Amino acid sequence: MDSAASDQSIIALDGWLQTPAGLYVRAWEQACLDNLTADIFGFNAVQIGMPQIDALAASRMPHRWLADTRVRPRLAPSPAQQPELRRQVAVTLDYAELPFASQSLDLVVLPHVLEFAAEPHQVLREVERVLIPEGRLIICGFNPASLWGARQVLGRVGGSYYLPRAGEFISMPRLKDWLKLLNMGASQSHFGCYAPACRTEKWLHRYAFMDNAGARWWPYLGGVYIVQAIKRVKGMHLIGPAWSKQTATTPAVVPVTNKRREQQDG
Template sequence: MDSAASEKSIIALDGWLQTPPGAYVRAWEQARLDELTADIFGFNAVQIGLPQIDALAANRMPRKWLADTRPRPLRMADGSELRQVAVTLDYAELPFASQSLDLVVLPHVLEFAAEPHQVLREVERVLRPEGQLIICGFNPASLWGLRQVTARITGNHFLPRDGEFISMLRLKDWLKLLNLGATQSHFGCYAPACRTEKWLQRYAFMDKVGSRSWPYLGAVYMVQAVKRVKGMHLIGPAWTKKTATAPAGVPATNKRREQQDG
């Protein structure tokens, strides 16, 4: 997927998130993110993409930013407000200093990024030792994933058609290669691929049944990981030691020069 196709896919996702199933996904992800981020401590946190949810709402770090590939309107089509994008960036070239962030959240970024591996490499670079990463994604091993596969034949897509959905096992392999150890994982949204709120409500019981009976088949998942640095041992909570400098933007040209000189 090239950068132009990636941007087109992200725009398609924006529209889909305003549909009833999109609202269903946003509600589940907001609730889980509030739970996961509430007790992550530090000083600097960044949410990359998906301004339709506030991934850092429950987090108490003093400096939190929303970053995206472009500025966004202040409101969605349904009238609900969007947060202002503080940093515009390229997913594959993050404008933050190395080891400057305590938390990065990637909601549905990897599956619509032109270079998902490069995005993860950049996240690993900007995270401090023991810094944390949370990733949200669509689960290909679900009823929604099956619908997406059959849509290649029928043309009747339920999810944005150009997304390259990544299984959780595959994602964990990618993280392991970068010394990002997965610590928690969650699945949610077990209702079938329904387009209307009426039918989603009728299948609401499947969220409770699914989490008990077929827990790995939810339509979306969330993975939390920690950056491990070999040979390094932290004494006490990492967030009690404030570094001398806050994260600063690093122009891509300077970053490449540092890598060549390094």
């Protein structure tokens, strides 16, 4: 996938996020991200892509930015849908070349970026570079091992896709393998959106009971997932003060019994 195709796929994602299914996904991801970011402390946090949600709304970090490939116009609230949550882009960038210094960020959030990026491995390498040791990474993605993933596979045969066509969806085990190669261990994972692949708000509401049932009975089959990872740096140890060892200056004490034996032996 070249850069032009990547831009077109991102535009397709923007349109899909305005559908009832897209609003359903955004509501679940916003609630989950609020719970995750509220307990992550630091100074600098960046959300890359998907300005339709505010992934850092609950973050307590003093410096928070939204970065994207381009500045997008704000949309007027629609009477038929909930108000648009699109935020102002503060930094424009290329996903594969992040304009941040090495080890300068405490938290990076990638909502549906890897699936539509031309070079997802390079994106992860750049994120690993800019994160400080023990920094946090949060990734949102569509789950191919779900009812939505199965519907997407059937769409390739019939030509009727449910999710954006150009997306290359990454399974949870595959994503964890990529993170492991970069010394980033997954600390938390969450699945959501268990309703079938319905296109109307009416049918999505009818299957709302499946969110509670799915989280209990088939937790790994949600339509979307969120993974939190921590950057690990090998060979790092806490080093205490180098206390200088005092050399023993007192003479060795000879036991009294040895002294008596020496006197008796002359």
